[in-house]
Amino acid sequence: MRVVVQRSKEASVTVEGKITGQIKKGLVLLVGVTHDDTFEDAEFVADKIVNLRIFEDENDKMNHSLIDVGGEILSVSQFTLYGDCRKGRRPNFMAAARPEHAITIYEKFNALLLDKGISVETGIFGAMMDVALVNDGPVTLIVESKNEKS
Template identity: 75%
Template sequence: MRVVLQRSKNSSVTVNNEVVGQIDFGLTLLVGVTHEDTLEDAEYVADKIVNLRIFEDEFGKMNHSLIDVGGDILSISQFTLYGDCKKGRRPNFMAAAKPDVAESIYNQFNEILRSKGIKVQTGVFGAMMDVAISNDGPVTLIIESK
């Protein structure tokens, strides 16, 4: 499992000109699932994300987690995170999990985040989405389960 995490002042996702998910403060996650990912991968990544100390304290140091600051998550499925660009000019997406497998892991991942007391908004799995992110910092990290 691979997640690109951005600390966000606000973010939203629109499908067919309709906002389907939006947060005012927290983390925006672009979530990719590969073939061998399991529930354990989703649990590891979710725990890492909510406990990462990437929010500033009163001294401007990154000492607070998402849980500490009461932030929300906008979670967007993104199979292109497993695009391989080593050969040729067109990415190869063979490392991305098949949609039915990916959707199941992605949904489990979001439920794990919710079970930790986090408000989670999402896009629409498999849809063409317009994502707007106001990256705070900017802080952008890549979290992987393998």
Template identity: 75%
Template sequence: MRVVLQRSKEANVKVENKVVGSISKGFLLLVGITHEDNTDDAAVLAEKIVNLRVFEDEHGKMNHSLLDVKGEILSVSQFTLYGDCRKGRRPNFMNAAKPEQALAIYEVFNTLLKEKGVQVQTGQFGAMMDVSLVNDGPVTLILESK
């Protein structure tokens, strides 16, 4: 499982020009799932993400977690994170999980985040989406479960 985490001041996702998810301070997560992933991978990353200390304290040091600052999450499924561009000019998506498997793990991941006390908004799985972000910092990290 691969997540691109972007610390945000605000973010939203639209499907067919309609906002389906929107947050203020928190994380925009682009979530990719490979065929080797399972719910254990979702649990590892959910725990890591809510406790990752990337928000500044009163001294400007990254010492506070999403839970500490009562931040929100906008979680967007992103199968293209497993695109392989090493050969040719068109990405190969063979490493991305099939939609049925990916959806099941993605839903578990979002549920686990909510169970940790975080407000979670999502995009629409499998849809063409327009994602907007005001990246805070900018802070962008890549997390992997393996």
């Protein structure tokens, strides 16, 4: 799994003119799944993300996690995170999981976040989505699962 993590002050995702997910302070997650990702990968990444110390304490040091600050998550499926742009001018998406596998891992990932007590909002898997956010910092990180090959 590959997840782009963006700390945000507020964010929303809109599909066909309707807001499907909206958060205040928290994290926007762009979630990519590859062919051999498993539920164990989803657990590893979910645990890593909710415990990352990327929110400031009273001394402006990144010492607090999402759990510590009571933040929310906006989780958006994003197969293009596995786009390979090394050859030619058109990305190759062969490393992205097929939808029937990706949705299973993506939904498990979101369920794991909920199990950790985090409020999770989402877009709609496979839909064209407009994502709006006020990036806080900005702070943007990439978290990959333990099985990542590259």
